[in-house]
Amino acid sequence: MKRMKMPLIYTLAFFVFVIVFLPKTALYYKAETLLEPFKVSVASETVKDRGFDLVLGKGALYYEDLHVADFSKITVTPWIVFNRIRVAPFVFSSEMESFIPKNVSSFSVQYSLLDPLHVIIDGSGAFGTLSGTVGLTDRNITIDLAPSVELTAKKPFWLKQMRRVEGGAYRYETTY
């Protein structure tokens, strides 16, 4: 066991160095260029590499020039074995107010080597709660939404496009 101690420390140190020296800001810029063809963009944000994570502060999310939401903080945790993008909190723009309740308390997308074939999506807010998975081998996306009373009262058109499943939730399924 004693002989294993130093190799373990070196391996751990190697991963720590990789995480700390990962060019997170440049990777974020790369992610922006990858999102550009999908017409998703982030504007007015501040980018701060904090060593173990990357924090995007106070920005706006756009889809095809449409102002979708304002966020106060997005934390990107690229720990190789556990990766997470957490947006909390954020507010849908006034343009979206007719379609969805404004305030979202948290939204996260995470990928862990413990479940290497799926990306996990979670969120909660005035709209209700949502949970979903992205199948990396099946290339499918499944999101279950348990709408809040406020969202149900708004009767947004997009809710009608989703399939009702057991427990009163609505399911969105697609492939990519």
Place this chain on the structure above:
Amino acid sequence: MKQRINPLWVRRFITLAVMAAVVKGIMLTAELLLLPYKGVDIAAAPDDALQYTRYTPSSVLGLRMSEGQKSAGTGETVYRLESLTLKGIYRDSAHAFILVEEGKKTTLLSKGDTFKGYTLADILPSKAVFEKDGRRYELVFKENIQGAFRGTPLSEPVLSQEGFTSIRRTEVRYYTEHFDAIWKNIKIDEIFKGKKLTGFEVKWIKRDSIFAKMGLQEKDIITGINGKPVTSVAEVLKLYKNINQIDNLTLVIQRNHSERQLDYAIYD
């Protein structure tokens, strides 16, 4: 002399430092060679408005004279009409219409139309010219100091004539503020070709609703808005967002396998 620092720990520290330097070097090389050094800038949103020109009272300074008075400055004798109120002029390269109000009745006229014995002879940027019994009559905007329209609101929220429809802005504003009201009057479904959105089909439309008055019918497929094909819900949301700012709207629809265009003017 007794050694104060254990050489084993020095060796381990140097190993870790070298490891850190190598990792940093690899990351730096990758950053310089493979990754961008700046993010994506958002381009300015394109204008959704059509290239129509709407001449509002604020852009002109019409003289107000009573019917029968001569217009100054031209060799020809031109009289002024005050029995009618000019509410709007809509012109593009292919069309020209005016919206006139008499009492509480509003009528849309195009060149050549006759109204109360007056034939609309010409539509100019700031006025309309009528003819009657060989005399020429001008109809100009009535305006207040701020340049807004004066007079009572029109009784009809939607006016349709000769394929051109005018919608009162208050009506449009109502639907932007009461989104649910839209779905009480119309049901639409997205139409996809493969995974690509190609239009919206009108599945149901309430009789006498604003949408019916706008000339939409069940089974119509809206394929374009303001000269742009409908390719995403975001495009429609963008229009919805800006609808209070635009004066003109064009819908391209497919009806019975043929394409047609519906033109709308939104007036104050």
